[in-house]
Amino acid sequence: MAAAAFLAIRDRVTTMTIDELIGQMANHLAGRAVKIRWREPAAANALAQTYKAPGGGLIIDVTPTVNDETRVTLLLHELAHARLDGDWIPESNQHAQSPGSVKRTDAERAAWSGNPREKRADDLAKYWMEFGKNNAHKHTGASEGWLIPVYKALLTWQPIENKIFTLPKG
Numbered sequence: 001m002a003a004a005a006f007l008a009i010r011d012r013v014t015t016m017t018i019d020e021l022i023g024q025m026a027n028h029l030a031g032r033a034v035k036i037r038w039r040e041p042a043a044a045n046a047l048a049q050t051y052k053a054p055g056g057g058l059i060i061d062v063t064p065t066v067n068d069e070t071r072v073t074l075l076l077h078e079l080a081h082a083r084l085d086g087d088w089i090p091e092s093n094q095h096a097q098s099p100g101s102v103k104r105t106d107a108e109r110a111a112w113s114g115n116p117r118e119k120r121a122d123d124l125a126k127y128w129m130e131f132g133k134n135n136a137h138k139h140t141g142a143s144e145g146w147l148i149p150v151y152k153a154l155l156t157w158q159p160i161e162n163k164i165f166t167l168p169k170g
């Protein structure tokens, strides 16, 4: 229900729908084409997930039943994975599995949370969120709330400082 309302609102300035705006922003931040789905991911107990389908297409699931701030934070984290880890993510058919159906063992969860790629994705997501909020005032239109100006600001981000998001050696 949150997602439906979220996607139904129209951007009055450009007549672009919010999902079109998010799609442009997502491709821009990821540096490659990504497909966004507002649904619970296949991985059990996960709020968001990035998959690579056979052939290399990236798909991102973000659970819709969270507040705006959390949903954007989750999306930016996954877009950071798409940008930084897109070549590393293995191809699979997991995106085609039912929401919450892919169980993980404790060992798999520990390996996931301890992976430096998670910290790096968090760092880039935080950086993008700050960039978006700090520049949103340049993109504020009437009756747009706070999210659309943040998305528009992120469309102007340039990856000049991408080098700070490197993985430790080893």
Ligand SMILES: [Zn+2]
Residues within 6 Å of the ligand: 077, 081, 117, 118, 121
């Ligand atoms: Zn992650």
